[in-house]
Amino acid sequence: xxxxxxxxxxxxxxxxxxxxxxxxxxxxxxxxxxxxxxxxxxxxxxxxxxxxxxxxxxxxxxxxxxxxxxxxxxxxxxxxxxxxxxxxxxxxxxxxxxxxxxxxxxxxxxxxxxxxxxxxxxxxxxxxxxxxxxxxxxxxxxxxxxxxxxx
Amino acid sequence: xxxxxxxxxxxxxxxxxxxxxxxxxxxxxxxxxxxxxxxxxxxxxxxxxxxxxxxxxxxxxxxxxxxxxxxxxxxxxxxxxxxxxxxxxxxxxxxxxxxxxxxxxxxxxxxxxxxxxxxxxxxxxxxxxxxxxxxxxxxxxxxxxxxxxxx
Numbered sequence: 001x002x003x004x005x006x007x008x009x010x011x012x013x014x015x016x017x018x019x020x021x022x023x024x025x026x027x028x029x030x031x032x033x034x035x036x037x038x039x040x041x042x043x044x045x046x047x048x049x050x051x052x053x054x055x056x057x058x059x060x061x062x063x064x065x066x067x068x069x070x071x072x073x074x075x076x077x078x079x080x081x082x083x084x085x086x087x088x089x090x091x092x093x094x095x096x097x098x099x100x101x102x103x104x105x106x107x108x109x110x111x112x113x114x115x116x117x118x119x120x121x122x123x124x125x126x127x128x129x130x131x132x133x134x135x136x137x138x139x140x141x142x143x144x145x146x147x148x149x150x151x
Numbered sequence: 152x153x154x155x156x157x158x159x160x161x162x163x164x165x166x167x168x169x170x171x172x173x174x175x176x177x178x179x180x181x182x183x184x185x186x187x188x189x190x191x192x193x194x195x196x197x198x199x200x201x202x203x204x205x206x207x208x209x210x211x212x213x214x215x216x217x218x219x220x221x222x223x224x225x226x227x228x229x230x231x232x233x234x235x236x237x238x239x240x241x242x243x244x245x246x247x248x249x250x251x252x253x254x255x256x257x258x259x260x261x262x263x264x265x266x267x268x269x270x271x272x273x274x275x276x277x278x279x280x281x282x283x284x285x286x287x288x289x290x291x292x293x294x295x296x297x298x299x300x301x302x
Binding site for chain 2: 134
């Protein structure tokens with residue numbers, strides 16, 4: 001087997017900066033959301049449902065959209081169901097499973113929390129970047145998403 | 152209160168691309184490491200210890216370096232102790248707690264797994280970027296890290 005192509009110093013610094021920034025950022029956003037009784041993961045689920053027709057998504061689509069396993073999402077939805085933010089509904093037309101549906105409380109919660117959360121995303125990430133860098137982030141990461149989704 | 156400064160379409164796309172790419176990437180790297188019996192989190196801990204003098208770090212420093220809470224790290228180290236990859240040692244000189252120490256098996260494991268893991272980091276991220284983009288990732292994320300660490 002050929003020698004591994006270790007990362008160069010430049011590549012190492014880029015990879016570390018990406019990893020550390022992401023972890024610190026989601027850690028901070030998670031902590032800020034805790035003040036509203038939500039986790040970052042809860043928030044992402046509420047956003048996805050609130051932007052979907054009839055505020056509902058098939059569980060498998062919601063798992064794909066939030067990049068997590070079906071079983072992890074199922075635990076998450078159970079906790080959010082207990083908090084009254086979502087409900088589960090069986091799909092009558094086909095056998096492809098269950099929908100997660102936003103409740104009125106869930107919708108009210110996302111409306112109430114979104115302004116603070118967006119302020120955090122701006123303060124800790126977006127407003128630290130200039131317009132060129134905003135475009136570069138999209139240009140750099142979109143092909144990574146396409147590669148990993150096998151497109 | 153003023154209207155929230157919602158993200159513009161450009162900012163929204165950048166933020167989504169960053170988030171989705173990161174999740175898909177760590178999900179993939181985690182799955183590849185599972186073939187070696189490690190999680191991505193295990194790997195990060197082994198790397199940090201292997202690069203430290205005497206292959207040991209204070210638990211609080213290791214928590215900072217891997218951006219996780221002391222309690223979460225403690226559970227993680229317990230699992231890795233059971234797998235024989237690390238041990239805990241009480242600090243005799245001071246009362247500032249415990250060290251995590253890499254075992255010979257832990258060192259052997261990181262040596263064995265690192266080539267495959269680096270190949271994954273290249274295939275799914277680094278090799279998709281040109282040299283300018285490598286520099287841009289560092290330039291974009293380093294100030295985010297500094298901001299979130301309060302420097």
